[in-house]
Amino acid sequence: MSSKNAAEIILEAAGDAPPSFGMVLGSGLGSLADAVENAKHVPYAELPGFPKPTVQGHEGQLVLGRLGGVSIAMMQGRAHYYEAGKADAMKGPIRSLQAAGCKSLLLTNAAGSLLNGAGPGSLMLLTDHINFSGSSPLIGEESPTRFVDLVDAYDPEYRAQLQEAARQQGVTLNEGVYMWFSGPNFETPAEIRAAKILGADAVGMSTVPEVILARHLGLKVSALSIITNYGAGLDDTPLSHDQTMEKAALAAQDLKKLIIAFLEGQPDD
Template identity: 55%
Template sequence: MDGIATPGEAAKAIAERAGSLRPRIGIVLGSGLGGLAERIEDAVTISYADLPGFPRPGVHGHAGQLVLGTLGGQPVACMRGRVHLYEGAGPAAIKVPIRALKLAGCDTLLLTCAAGSLRTEVGPGRLMAITDHINMQGGNPLVGPNDDAFGPRFPGLKDAWDPTLTAHLASTAAELGIDLAQGVYAAWLGPCFETPAEVRMLKVLGADAVGMSTVPECIVARHCGLTVVGCAVITNLGVGLGDGEVSHDQTLRSATAAAADLERLVIGFLEGMKR
């Protein structure tokens, strides 16, 4: 990663490859969910290595590509994979990609991720709209000098996950017959999965699902004025809540199995935004 690269440099590189396309919707695809990018029409694919300041993911299931094109009738910029804080990049590594999407023309960010459920009635294979979050990662990507060009020193997060877009996601799911749960996402640092005691703690705090990503991107996006909506793919029950295996391989298998519903939901969601 080029530590001194700016979002403007990355946005310029995106514009040079995008041609006449000006993306409106930014999408971030989580573990095992990269297949949605293959549904993008007139796609232009850019390796993160060719985008200044984009940190390259080191985790299996994250391709490290930005795909530009049209999905559900909307011009999109789709991040096929993300970097995680447990990879050692630091919270600030999230800032360049998200701010570059803003500068490239995006006004909305759709975040997806794999997550463990803290509710036994919401099991593997289900989708969950993210209505709020709890940051348990011990850091914040906005720590350090504030860049006033992007947002205020003390941004509010009352509606971090946009209620109107979340309602649209829910109505789209209902129209498509997709069983969409809703709940609070807790961001865990990782790379260890949670202990049974930590799972019990998160439930007491009010979390409905837990994962190792997504919240830093939401914070950066809201700081720079992007509207955010999120959907988690439930890949397992939290440790101690069931008898199933909890591992990254199992996460990828479950995410892949649920990807078809996620693809239908995201495409329907985007199509509905045109109406």
Template identity: 50%
Template sequence: MSSNTPFEAADIIRARKPGFAPRVALILGSGLGVLAEQLVDAVSIGYADLPGFPISTVHGHAGELVLGTLAGVPVACMKGRGHFYEGYGPGVMTSAIRTLKEIGCELLFVTNAAGSLRVEADAGSLVAITDHINFLPGSPMSGPNDERFGPRFFSMSNAYDAQTREQVKAVAAEKGIVLHEGVYLAAAGPHFETVAEIRAFKTLGADVVGMSLIPEVIAARHCGLKVTAVSAITNLAEGLSPFALSHEQTLKYAAIAAKDMVTLIHAYIERVGSTPRADA
């Protein structure tokens, strides 16, 4: 993949929606594509038409970038993402994230479906991510560093921006949405975890587990994007529930959690609209 791929994709986006400069980038996980349907004056571009964007092979991940306004705020909305388990490698989301930065985004708001290691955060609930544990092989930043996007070595100490998360929590409280907090652990998948692995993950300090999120978060922090992330809980992790895990269950409970997630994101974007751009 060419190091200029993010710039090529950005040029295509500008040509399709001239003068559009999004403030917030959204990545919508399984069952959450409904939010993109709320965008006003929307333009959709398939990932196949955008160099460097991952074409997902997973049911529930549409694979298109939707550009428009939400609550009066310009946003770029990724319907679907690429995953390590699809064979892309740890850099699966790097070029797409850099493209979002290049077209003007200041904040990456990531959602995904995840399993909970805490019984009080059951299927259908939401968890704001405070930090992560990376069990995916390698790093999206391994290999030659492209100084145009960020430094060789960079801090992950505030990977999930604390100030932004407090704003999201305040919005959740205003809307009467229960929003848990927790540490996210990414496993490679595509199989679900074993009971022993879940016990180990709990010992390590994980609260939720999934197969995505971290590749795009690392890429976003490298290029200077702030990040906030909320997981839609689709199941209690293996060994914590009598129900067998399946992708069908993931989609079912993602749809249940989507109602609160859509309300939360919409209200948060409204709050963003009341503050000036960082470069204004």
């Protein structure tokens, strides 16, 4: 096994195009990697500290190349809290992306909607989150920077640019607050009712720990949800991971257009 750390391996694989923008692809969204130009694929198994994905729809590789004219490092798959009970499961990858030169992080996920106007197959831009899990990836951190300010954790400038990109591409982009549940079970109807009362517009089992980790490192963050279902009790469709995969595929083209248009407006440095 190589003695190099993950950031060094990433930079070596990237060659003369070190990444400036990191991305994490959620369940069923791996096809976005097909749009990456001059793509180089590095399996997570070759990157110290990267997870071994256990969830269908997570390929388990890092894709390096250019998208929308920007040098990117795209993670096809993430680690979830529910896989091993570790809120900081994504600490290694996100720190490695930052060490390799990424200044920004765009997160995607599959989520359940609590909004009547945002049904399966639609997109939602996250404006804020509610950490319903009661855990944090910064538990155990000893540095003073562990006390992270999460006001505007979802960068307002990026949010405005994503909405403008959506307008230009004719893509409807809802906005909302994401509530993180630990999973892996889906929420109960009572939990969904509670989430609505607390101000959530979507629910899911990822993303929030990554936002906290990224802000801890000073990265600019944006996040997009593909809505794959309504929350439990809001319609009669049984909830399943197969449904998540099916609906994610339906919205993948809109997501691809939106992300490429957004990246075309970003500096490549």
